């Protein structure tokens with residue numbers, strides 16, 4: 001039986017906003033925390049607009065929209081993050097995540113489940129620093145979290161069976177499809193998909209194809225989104241970071257070496273859709 005009633009999502013960026021919207025829409029009391037007030041205001045607007053669009057299209061009743069908004073608390077006060085489940089979706093930095101988890105441990109108790117939405121940081125490495133490692137797991141949503149069905153539930157060596165089961169039950173309650181994965185660099189999707197991005201960038205780097213060509217060909221062959229459009233959606237900083245971590249953790253194999261053109265984009269702060277410019281202009 002699902003025991004999770006209240007959820008705190010930490011980080012109101014691309015992923016945190018989407019995750020909080022879906023949990024609130026599915027009637028879980030949801031706290032959405034971010035340090036940055038401006039990000040919180042943007043997130044509130046984004047969620048309101050997204051819910052309004054669903055209502056206009058007849059996919060969500062007016063009452064359900066109001067209920068969803070009532071289920072949400074936007075806050076920059078960490079003390080509000082007392083919940084049955086914490087879903088962390090802040091920047092992809094082990095130090096920042098651990099620092100936040102340590103503060104959250106003080107506010108919560110031994111029953112609270114802690115989950116990280118990290119794309120690439122080892123769940124075992126994070127859980128090793130936790131007071132109750134059996135309560136800790138990965139819960140990896142995909143972008144956009146309101147739409148994408150897959151959730152990788154990453155069971156670390158010490159994650160209890162009961163916690164993995166709760167995260168699977170919750171995913172199903174959110175209309176998602178959970179897949180339990182072991183903790184390995186990139187888990188499943190980001191490990192397999194690495195080549196989708198890296199080989200595409202290699203072709204462009206070697207002047208063998210253009211960005212537009214590669215995307216058009218991959219989309220025509222059945223992929224929903226070409227690799228360059230997808231990287232722009234994910235955020236080039238996030239995608240580059242994942243490449244670096246997977247490459248490092250697997251012993252720096254040549255085939256997984258991060259791309260120079262992506263590094264240049266990140267250094268130029270051309271991070272994709274979120275900054276208005278990436279491989280494409282928005």
Ligand SMILES: NC(=O)c1ccc[n+]([C@@H]2O[C@H](COP(=O)([O-])OP(=O)(O)OC[C@H]3O[C@@H](n4cnc5c(N)ncnc54)[C@H](O)[C@@H]3O)[C@@H](O)[C@H]2O)c1
Nearest residue numbers: 011013014015034035036039089090091092118119143234
């Ligand atoms: N972008 C994707 O496609 C994607 C997909 C799956 C998983 N992820 C993972 O989700 C996480 C978040 O990614 P994102 O794309 O939403 O990033 P983002 O940059 O859009 O948002 C991160 C947010 O975290 C906030 N933040 C930073 N430090 C904080 C702290 N100490 N406390 C509270 N908030 C803090 C920032 O203000 C920002 O709003 C990362 O771990 C990433 O690897 C991303």
